[in-house]
Amino acid sequence: MNIIDRFIAYTKINTTTNREKGAAGIMPSSDGQMVLAQKVAEELRTLGMEKVQVNERAIVTALLPSNVDYSLPTVAFFGHLDTSAEHSGDTHAQILPYSGGDLCLNKEKNIFLRQSEFPELANYIGDDLIVTDGTSLLGADDKAAIASIVNAVQYLIEHPEIKHGPVKVGFVPDEEQGLRGAKAFDVQAFGADFAYTLDCCGIGELVYENWNAGDAEIIFNGQSAHPMSAKGKLKNSLLMAHKFIAMLPGGEAPEYTEGREGYYWVKQMQGNSARTVLKMDVRDFTEQGYRQRMEFLGKLAENCAELWGEGSVVCNLADRYANVYNSLQGENRFPIDIALAAYQSCGIEPKVIPMRGGYDGAALSQKGLPCPNLFTGAHNFHSIYEYLPVKSLQAASKVVIEVIKQTHNRFAQGSAQ
CATH class of the missing domain: 3.40.630.10 (Zn peptidases)
Known part of the structure; x- marks a missing residue:
């Protein structure tokens, strides 16, 4: 043949x-x-x-x-x-x-x-x-x-x-x-x-x-409430996730990068006002750059949790391949x-x-x-x-x-x- x-x-x-x-x-x-x-x-x-x-x-x-x-x-x-x-x-x-x-x-x-x-x-x-x-x-x-x-x-x-x-x-x-x-x-x-x-x-x-590659899963835990009495009670996890995304470095996404430029890729988001799960890919060609990116996400999650309350943000980071x-x-x-x-x-x-x-x-x-x-x-x-x-x-x-x-x-x- x-x-x-x-x-x-x-x-x-x-x-x-x-x-x-x-x-x-x-x-x-x-x-x-x-x-x-x-x-x-x-x-x-x-x-x-x-x-x-x-x-x-x-x-x-x-x-x-x-x-x-x-x-x-x-x-x-x-x-x-x-x-x-x-x-x-x-x-x-x-x-x-x-x-x-x-x-x-x-x-x-x-x-x-x-x-x-x-x-x-x-x-x-x-x-x-x-x-x-x-x-x-x-x-x-x-x-x-x-x-x-x-x-x-x-x-x-x-x-x-x-x-x-x-x-x-x-x-x-x-x-x-x-x-x-x-x-x-x-x-x-x-x-x-x-x-x-x-x-x-x-x-x-x-x-x-090729990339040093990692996965990030960020879980946002909000507080649901009926809109008629939501003032001061509702913590919308969807909006928390959007605010988190807005704090990622501008221009460091797949659609803006090429060659050896690394990125954060917001890949999937599912949830409701009470709980939202955000999944991201992290990529960088250098080991140092990759570690800095993963550490940045961890620190950002910590800072958001301090702002929104204990347990409001949980960040799970995992290496995929080197x-x-x-x-x-x-x-x-x-x-x-x-x-x-x-x-x-x-x-x-x-x-x-x-x-x-x-x-x-x-x-x-x-x-x-x-x-x-x-x-x-x-x-x-x-x-x-x-x-x-x-x-x-x-x-x-x-x-x-x-x-x-x-x-x-x-x-x-x-x-x-």
């Missing part, structure tokens, strides 16, 4: 993450993720990989043994099974040639991928694009990664003349809900020395820096160098970017498995306008193969006898 057919076959399985089940601790949060896990595992067995396993959480692992008689480190590659909950409908993928201008995704519904909105389309004139009919996500986030990795394994098995050390793969569920699959992954039992996720955007992009950059310094930088060499060997210009989000490699790195992030080639994740240039998908798989070659070349010297 070629990589295009493989990817499109994966998109036909609906693996939308289920936030309600995820919040209840169920993993995988949707049945389709287990279906895809079993399908991919069977493909890996058919190809000839060893120790192929799927556990009850839909975590897939497998080994391609070394084909040399000297010791080399084990490199691993990861992708995630789930797709984002922004759209939950089945995917109807199609391959369309792109010659410039606007691309019609759905004539009946008048849905177009417009170059004025997505000017990077100009980079793919003359290429074929894998898109949807405009009614769902494509799911290249992250099924393009799975297709690229499986395709690379197939190529290595079909070309035994390529020398390589041990290669492992891991596919995990529910990345779209706070990296839950990666957080549940047993790094020690897996036994890799370093790894790469494929969970990024356009061709050439390389990530080894910047992967913290785990890729010093002697752990070599996975970055290998990736850069692989890009160069493939004739791809590296575009090193800070990811304004999280990815499974952040959680895996915190567990002791250094893990930069490679591109899949797709654009417009979490959108009905998601698209995947065919040449970019093919390039992603070639980079995986080249990383394996570069790993051999880097460590074989001095190992071979």
Whole structure:
């Protein structure tokens, strides 16, 4: 099976993450993720990989043994099974040639991928694009990664003349809900020395820096009263929450920031006059900046509680994941160098970017498995306008193969006898 057919076959399985089940601790949060896990595992067995396993959480692992008689480190590659909950409908993928201008995704519904909105389309004139009919996500986030990795394994098995050390793969569920699959992954039992996720955007992009991320839940406890006798008695928790939000630093929200600028994201508010719960995301690229933001929220809550009365404001702060950059310094930088060499060997210009989000490699790195992030080639994740240039998908798989070659070349010297 070629990589295009493989990817499109994966998109036909609906693996939308289920936030309600995820919040209840169920993993995988949707049945389709287990279906895809079993399908991919069977493909890996058919190809000839060893120790192929799927556990009850839909975590897939497998080994391609070394084909040399000297010791080399084990490199691993990861992708995630789930797709984002922004759209939950089945995917109807199609391959369309792109010659410039606007691309019609759905004539009946008048849905177009417009170059004025997505000017990077100009980079793919003359290429074929894998898109949807405009009614769902494509799911290249992250099924393009799975297709690229499986395709690379197939190529290595079909070309035994390529020398390589041990290669492992891991596919995990529910990345779209706070990296839950990666957080549940047993790094020690897996036994890799370093790894790469494929969970990024356009061709050439390389990530080894992401957010330090935290969650904030602020509970406002008011006092209800009938409006006819509310004077001096009613403490409206909704208004307390609004006043709290108004005291956040101006301009430090997602819609006003870019690059390495951190933010507070007011994400959800539910309640009534008696009790309101405010949920926020806190993000910063530096450890110091992140800690300052979390401390600011805690102090603001304390000050408001002093103003509005004891127990009126309760602030719960929790860390979600750390910047992967913290785990890729010093002697752990070599996975970055290998990736850069692989890009160069493939004739791809590296575009090193800070990811304004999280990815499974952040959680895996915190567990002791250094893990930069490679591109899949797709654009417009979490959108009905998601698209995947065919040449970019093919390039992603070639980079995986080249990383394996570069790993051999880097460590074989001095190992071979």
